[in-house]
Amino acid sequence: MKTRLTDRVIQRHQHQLTQDRSSITDSVIKGFFVEIRKRSATFNLRSSIDGKMRVIKLGRFPEISTERARALCLEHKQRISQGATVDDLTKPVRSMTLDQFYRDHFLPWYQTYRRNSTNIVQLYRSTYHIRYGHRHLHTICQDDLRKLTKEMQDLGYAPGSVNRTVVILRGMLRRADDWGYCKIHSSLQKPPNLLPDHPRHERFLSREEAHRLQAVLQRRGATPVNLAILFLLYTGARRSEVLNADWAHVDFARQEWRIPISKNGRPRTVILSDRAVDILEQARAYQQRHFGKQARSVSTVFANPQTLQPYHNIWETWKRVRAEADLTDVRLHDLRHSYASTLINAGVSIYEVQKLLGHTNITTTQRYAHLASERLHEAVKLVDAGYGLE
Structure with missing residues (x-):
């Protein structure tokens, strides 16, 4: 039987199966097929390697989804076209869990080459560890990044925060690949789909x-x-x-x-x-x-x-x-904006505000200065007074 393989197609055929096993060939990718049994299904790739027809096992359903098996199938076909042997395709994937990679390799590197590790430690504990800490590196794919984006959106995170979280995770996985600790999922070779992040109007509190x-x-x-x-x-x-x-x-x-x-x-x-x-x-x-x-x-x-x-x-x-x-609509960081604008409205110079906020560059402080308009409103009244008729 030939049709486009999906999770739903496999589940439906499992329920309707009347014999020991059945085989369905994918109508999209040549050589991609699944062997279905009542309680399991196995994804395979049939391809010519070194002049002989071979069958490479890709994984079992539902341990991996049809889309993941499809991506793995395409990766194998690409490697075969580049001369990969059966041993290259069937030898165990060198990998480790995300928690192991983070603890033993990524965090020590980060603490050595980055200025401050506090933020990455907090981000890992609150986001990555909970969702992916137990997962092997090569199993985390683009679909996981899409789900992470949706979850964070539902929790009310700003687009910029969501995008940063997704990009850092993908960067961590690609670094693991570069260092030889895993071969990342093929879907992560292309950049993730990021949310539109339009510049936000700066917010500060009124009195x-x-x-x-x-x-x-x-x-x-x-x-x-x-x-x-x-x-x-x-x-x-x-x-x-x-x-x-x-x-x-x-x-x-x-x-x-x-x-x-x-x-x-x-x-x-x-x-x-x-x-x-x-x-x-x-x-x-x-x-x-x-x-x-x-x-x-x-x-x-x-x-x-x-x-x-x-x-x-x-x-x-x-x-x-x-x-x-x-x-x-107020973020915690807007309290910092409010502190700066309150000082400026009170007549404190931009240089004093720079020192109080801990900015090394006055240009950074000037982005807070435009938040406060109360003194400017008072200033333009002087024009009315100067031009006005008695």
Whole structure:
């Protein structure tokens, strides 16, 4: 029988099978066929190799899907045209799980050649480990990237974040291939389909919105995550910097917080306002009340009460907080925008804001300057006053 092979076709024929086995040949790819039994099915490729007709087993259904078997079939046909032997096609694939590759090879390399590994560690734990950590490298394919894109979209991640997550995973797999730890799935040879990522209008909080956010956080209580969000608002620091803040780097007497390694790879010092210091005092009081004797050994300022370690992700809490405050379009990073625009509206120079945000280049700071228009509105009123009739 000849037809276009699909998962549904195989399942239907399994249910209708009246004999021990049946064979269906694919109508699209020459030599691609499946042997069907009641409880299993085996994908095969029939092809001439070294002048003899050979049958190469591709895998069993449903352990691999028809589309994966089809892709593997095309890869084998390409290798055969380049002179591959039967032994080349049938010898075991050298591979390992994604967790093994990440732990033993990728992370050590990343920590050696990249400025800061905090972000990749958080991304791996929260996204890749959960979904693919147990999978062998060569089994992860383009279809997995499409599913990851859909899942992250459904969770509300911005297109830029989704694209970055997909590109990093594909890059990790291609690096494993380059280093000889696996032969990646053939579908990953072409770039993934990325989401359209149009430049977003920068968002910052008005005075009334900032009050509303703080009222919600106060009502929810002084928990580590709620206090971390407040601290973001009052310091303009980055999310990763706040979540990894260490008590050893806080100088209460000088009202300063030292960040050993910032995004640009250099240390920087954050000047703390009285309100920011008060937030830290609340965090310390929380740990003394809830951690007991362990409080003295906890180094993380906004430690997770369950693990006493830094939080890796506070997205779910932030999603609920911003919904209660009716700020559903506000991202955590927008609190940094708000900090910058509030300073500029208050008359602080762009150079002082640059120092407070920890930017090495004034051009980076200028992208925040255009967010704040209140002073400009006041400034143009001077034109009315100058031209106006008495």
